[in-house]
Amino acid sequence: MSAEALPRVAEASERGGRDRAIDIGGLILTIITFAAALAAFFPIYWAIITSVKPDGEVISGSNSLWPGRFSFDSYIHIWNNTNIAIWYVNSMVTSLIITALVIVSSAGCAYALSQLDFPGRRVIYVLILACFMVPMQALIVNHFVLMAQFKLLNSWAGIILPQLIVPVVIIVYKQFFDSVPKEFREAAQMDSAGHFKILFRIYLPMNWGVTAALAIITFIGAWNAFLWPFLAATGEATMTVPVGITQVKDAYGIVYGKQMASAVAAGLPVAIVYLIFQRRVTQAIMLSAGVKG
């Protein structure tokens, strides 16, 4: 080995040492992340396991992590003895309608704010940003009185209308439209396209990923919504799944297995949506946090 090569070997060995140090750091981070994931997943696991244990095993107080015997009695029971099918339909219909209306109205609103020049544009945008900072809970009494006066309580419309206010979707869409070079709009204008056509034929299809991501988080939000549907739907016929499963406790006393089965059934569609569209959901969370995906 030449004398010249020696410093290079020493340098490489030093670099190798640093790589090892980074690996150890990475390993520690991996362990912490794994532990956090385990802690987050454990309640879900516990709910699933409890829901497939026989009632006797659940109330016996045995905290085994695996059922002695698998039983789907709890699921059969809630299917046969509650209105969960109707609650599913209500949840599905209201969530889909909320998602569709939020996406269409927010995209239109954001397009106007981003691309059109009209008086008061900035004021409207500031108002929307301000709405973003007002939680749903602060408006719940107003919504309730309004829906009651419109006689929309205990109806799909009553559940849907107050949930159409989702400023974050407008804000994310506006950021996306702002980032599209204006030449696309101008080219479409030269091509005789009106603003609706520009929005629905050019801007939205240009990146369906944004719409898909926003639709998924809107759907998940609407499906999981509890407080407003709980107030707006007092009759079992109009309840959504998250509201309906509270009835399981009332109807059968403290029956953990059945409660867990209904909770798992309530969360299942969201879990499936999440598992299928995992990347899109992550993108949506990043978009809504103002970080480009």
Add this chain to the structure above:
Amino acid sequence: MADIVLNEVSKSYGAVSVLEKVSMHIKSGEFIVFLGPSGCGKSTLLRMIAGLEAVNEGEIHIGDRRVDQLPPNQRGVAMVFQNYALYPHMTVRANMSFGLQNIGTDKAEITRRVEDAARMLEIVPLLERRPAQLSGGQRQRVAIGRAIVREPEAFLLDEPLSNLDAGLRVRTRVELAQLHNRIKATMIFVTHDQTEAMTLASRIVVMNNRRIEQIGTPMEVYSRPASRFVAAFVGSPSMNFLAVTAIADKGGRAAVTAGGSVIDTGIAFGALPGPEGLTLGVRPDALRVAADGSGSLTGKIDIVERLGDRTLVHVRLGDGSLVVAEDAGNSLLEPGMDVSLRPDGAATHIFGADGRAYHAG
């Protein structure tokens, strides 16, 4: 195809004026190039013709219609954007068909026009591809194709070559010239690249600082620049400028003292204003190295640039000013050598203090 007439067109954004009373007449079938530095208003003017910018004052006529109050799609023009603005989610065919579909053109007619344009531009194999699957040159052709299918009265091209690499740029420039010869369309092309302007234009509109400096054929603009700005902006390397310290009448022609020497020009003495603030202009190709030392300007060579077919010699004159002269491609000159330069009097220019140009002949 139609004439385009601009009549005292002005544009401002609030208190900031970007174009002042611009007038011109573009004849049907002409290839007009708007040339000027960044920020001179050339793209704004093109966008005003397209209808993408409002006109504050003045009128724009295309053919026999006044169009300055009409939306872009009713002006009968098609535009090729700098970044092409091809819809990324559509195929080439869909990109080219979109405009025709929007005006309710018959399906068979759309197919015919798209395929005719695709054949003309040699992009038939690309029709089912998306823009992301195309090279820069192919995208540029598709953008032109999208404009062609609309059969417009005029094509507006906003720096369409600026995103291409040097080699492709030259090839595409030639293709564009061939396309113009073939379809004989009125074309307005915006660029800040004087080579593009010189090679493509029927006439060049040189713009500077919100207004038109000169409208003329490429050779008029090069040989008889209307102002010092045009003289400096057009031509590479740029024209040499030497401050005139004295002026004399020599048989009706001006003999000026500049760069420490007396130079005979072909410019009529009587046409010139007083000697104050005059500048002599001479292009490098009109300032030759005199091998026999008989030139009227002398100096020391600073830098030698060998370009193959010619050699550019940067010479520091006696009064300290720097000029660029030309010598043969096989020149033996080296930096540090003394050299004698002979300006071609017939190709010299004098510029007044206000920038106005006076030419020989």
